[in-house]
Amino acid sequence: MVVEGYIEIARVEEIKSGELKVFEVNGESIILINLNGEFFAYKNQCSHMELGLDDSEIDGEILTCPWHGAQFNIRTGDAVRLPASAPLERYEVKVQDGKIFVKI
Numbered sequence: 001m002v003v004e005g006y007i008e009i010a011r012v013e014e015i016k017s018g019e020l021k022v023f024e025v026n027g028e029s030i031i032l033i034n035l036n037g038e039f040f041a042y043k044n045q046c047s048h049m050e051l052g053l054d055d056s057e058i059d060g061e062i063l064t065c066p067w068h069g070a071q072f073n074i075r076t077g078d079a080v081r082l083p084a085s086a087p088l089e090r091y092e093v094k095v096q097d098g099k100i101f102v103k104i
């Protein structure tokens with residue numbers, strides 16, 4: 001299955017609700033988050049000091065960076081707590097036939 005402009009990265013059942021997984025896509029590290037069955041993808045880089053978000057905590061719709069505690073809204077990528085003020089870099093996600101595709 002090919003969705004134009006998108007790359008298949010996972011199957012829906014690989015990521016449980018409230019979980020985050022890291023994928024390498026086209027040489028880019030990205031995080032994919034399942035938020036109650038909706039999927040969101042961001043560059044694996046905090047907007048504070050550009051460190052990885054692999055070990056972030058997820059609490060409801062909030063993602064907390066493991067390094068200095070900045071928080072982001074998972075739906076929008078917007079920073080909601082300092083020390084980050086810029087949003088995360090977001091990638092579009094599509095789900096089709098149980099597969100997750102990301103536009104990179």
Ligand code: FES
Nearest residue numbers: 046048065068070
């Ligand atoms: S690198 Fe994420 S809060 Fe500093």
